[in-house]
Amino acid sequence: MTVPGSNLRDFLESSPWRTSLTPEQMERVRADTTMRTFDAGATVCLRGSPALHWMGVVDGMLKVDTIAADGRSTTFAGVPAGAWFGEGAALKGEPRPYAVVAIRDSTVAFMPRQTFLWLIDESRGFSRWVIDQLNARLGHYVALIESFRLQDVTARVAYCVSELFNPQLYPSTDRQLVISQEEIGRLSGLARQNANRALHKLEEAGLLRIRYGVIEVLDLEGLQRFAQGHG
DNA sequence: ACATTAACGATGA
DNA sequence: TCATCGTTAATGT
Numbered sequence: 001m002t003v004p005g006s007n008l009r010d011f012l013e014s015s016p017w018r019t020s021l022t023p024e025q026m027e028r029v030r031a032d033t034t035m036r037t038f039d040a041g042a043t044v045c046l047r048g049s050p051a052l053h054w055m056g057v058v059d060g061m062l063k064v065d066t067i068a069a070d071g072r073s074t075t076f077a078g079v080p081a082g083a084w085f086g087e088g089a090a091l092k093g094e095p096r097p098y099a100v101v102a103i104r105d106s107t108v109a110f111m112p113r114q115t116f117l118w119l120i121d122e123s124r125g126f127s128r129w130v131i132d133q134l135n136a137r138l139g140h141y142v143a144l145i146e147s148f149r150l151q152d153v154t155a156r157v158a159y160c161v162s163e164l165f166n167p168q169l170y171p172s173t174d175r176q177l178v179i180s181q182e183e184i185g186r187l188s189g190l191a192r193q194n195a196n197r198a199l200h201k202l203e204e205a206g207l208l209r210i211r212y213g214v215i216e217v218l219d220l221e222g223l224q225r226f227a228q229g230h231g
Numbered sequence: 232a233c234a235t236t237a238a239c240g241a242t243g244a
Numbered sequence: 245t246c247a248t249c250g251t252t253a254a255t256g257t
Contacts, residue, residue: 212243
């Protein structure tokens with residue numbers, strides 16, 4: 001185990017937007033950014049809380065979700081290690097519309113909103129990276145709607161799993177996803193039992209391997225093809 | 232049809 | 245011991 005705090009610098013250094021910044025800009029980012037750990041199940045951001053930070057997942061996995069009045073919940077996004085997220089609320093300066101919850105023990109980096117906005121003002125490269133990020137999210141949700149309307153359940157699960165490896169949004173996701181089938185279901189809009197069946201079909205197709213609390217992706221391109229539709 | 236909830240036992244950490 | 249998994253049965257749209 002690493003000492004808390006010791007790897008924040010490395011995490012920032014390996015973040016995908018890092019190459020857009022000057023050494024001086026990077027220095028401010030290092031000075032302003034903090035890190036916190038969360039137990040599995042802990043809330044990282046309450047729904048409705050002010051968006052004071054832009055966040056990066058140093059380790060673990062988060063989800064963005066909402067809970068309806070009747071108690072049922074749905075997940076809008078899984079956020080694996082290596083991802084930066086929350087730019088929507090940080091840009092608007094509005095309360096967070098959704099809750100952020102750790103689905104396993106996680107470490108999260110917090111960049112103050114003012115620093116994030118300052119980078120957008122000061123760095124064309126960073127601004128461009130943020131535009132690409134927002135565009136990738138838009139593309140993801142359009143594809144998700146397409147999948148819901150045109151594809152069967154198994155293809156949808158294939159899409160939702162493969163999107164955790166989206167090169168812009170989630171550039172460094174580990175092939176071994178430490179995630180329960182319950183969470184795969186929530187991510188795919190399915191009951192756990194159906195997520196289980198879909199995952200077994202994908203395993204039979206040789207695209208992934210099911211282990212206890214772990215989905216090991218064996219063939220990412222195959223998963224993406226499967227998500228586009230199959231015989 | 233096909234998805235959902237409920238329920239059960241089995242199994243892994 | 246608790247979380248997770250695999251499965252089946254009843255139920256709902």
